[in-house]
Amino acid sequence: MNNKTAHTLSKVPEVTLLFWIIKIAATTLGETGGDAVTMSMNLGYLVGTIIFAVIFLIAVAAQIGVKGFHPFLYWATIIATTTVGTTLADFADRSLGIGYAGGSTLLFILLLSSLAIWYRTLGSVSVDTVNSPKAEMFYWVTIMFSQTLGTALGDWMADTAGFGYSGAAIVFSAMLALVVFLYYRTKVSRTVLFWAAFILTRPLGAVVGDFLDKPISAGGLELSRYSASLALFGFILGCLLIFKQRAASRVH
Template identity: 65%
Template sequence: MQNVEKSMSKVPTITVGFWAIKILATTLGETGGDTLSMTMNWGYLAATGVFAALLLGLVAIQISARSFRPSLYWATIIASTTAGTTLADFATRSLGIGYTGGSLILLGLVLGSLASWRLALGTINADDIRDSRAEMFYWLTITFSQTLGTALGDWLADTGGFGYIGAAGIFAAGLLFLILLYYRTNVSRIILFWAAFILTRPLGAAVGDFLDKPIDKGGLDFSRPLASAVLALFIVVLIILLPQRAGTHSDPGAPVLK
């Protein structure tokens, strides 16, 4: 029982504060990834290598940690979203897969990760992280979802022709629909969690692109490093001010997917 409590305590309780920080983190992932790959001219592949190495190091520390540490958890989330940004850009642009093809491939990877997780451990409950295997599936799924979110954001804004604000509005509407399902239906809370987790990423991607892309391309042309610094500051403030509690089992009476 002691080992179960130890590993479960390393993920946060899902609250409104969690989603606020998550959206800011995904927006930072877009501006931060673009800062290294575009502003600093490292290119998508080199930037992906840097962020992937950082992500792997943080995941290793996260898995070996004895308890939930908010700063470590959110640093790992940010690393996953910046790595996802540059990896998606490399796949869709440098490899020529395109936003549609990239989104479909990445969606398959997310669903494959979730299916493998459920087959291996019997649940995909993000609150029910019992051991290092569950944590590895957790972070793998998160990284794939962050990468998918970048491709989806670009696909809707560019290929779909909705622009950054239009795309952000559509993804925000999708999140509102999930909130309605949460309060008005018995849809599995686990399914709703992962759907919301995926949708917050393209929302952040669209907002991040709107902040830093040139005006003639529909953006505000803000400095990417400055925007990234401001977003990081907001995240730090929210982590300090908002309750950061370790996650627990889902309510036994709530619908679950096992």
């Protein structure tokens, strides 16, 4: 087997520090952007979910349809998953009345089911293997569930658990630090640690987003959701323009 056939590129980015920085910014943007549509525009959670679900489906279809890794399209799809995750979680928790605990439990079951079916079907849930339409479908469905779960967990920790936005951010940051420690100091599965970090960055982004735009009386900074979203979008765009991202790769 020569090098050309032994080495294939996936359609997702290489997991580096830059990946996680953009991921946290994207999840925070998902929170402020989702709230801007559902709350600031007064469209409600159901309408907001429908709008972002359509954007999500279009983005995923485009991502699956292209050849190779395209950073701007990939991160646009990630942002689409996190905005629809924000509005969907809010709709389930608040409009359907199942509460943060009920919503988090349901979404956790859906996330684990998605990972289990993915593994049973393709034999791996590693992001390095995302180089076929079927793998991409599992990848984006799993991400959508993880983003939605993260929103519910963030709201649960900040509101119901009483940690507040800054306190919840510290808790999730500490949990991410534990994942980093396990990565460098143990032999725990890198795939397991990746998905743990991927899930935890979402509630971190959710509480940071709420901290930015919620009223001062509720523990936030009361910034405009529009300006916060624009600033986050500009930051992500700047990272993509300045720093080159490569596709993840694997050896067969």
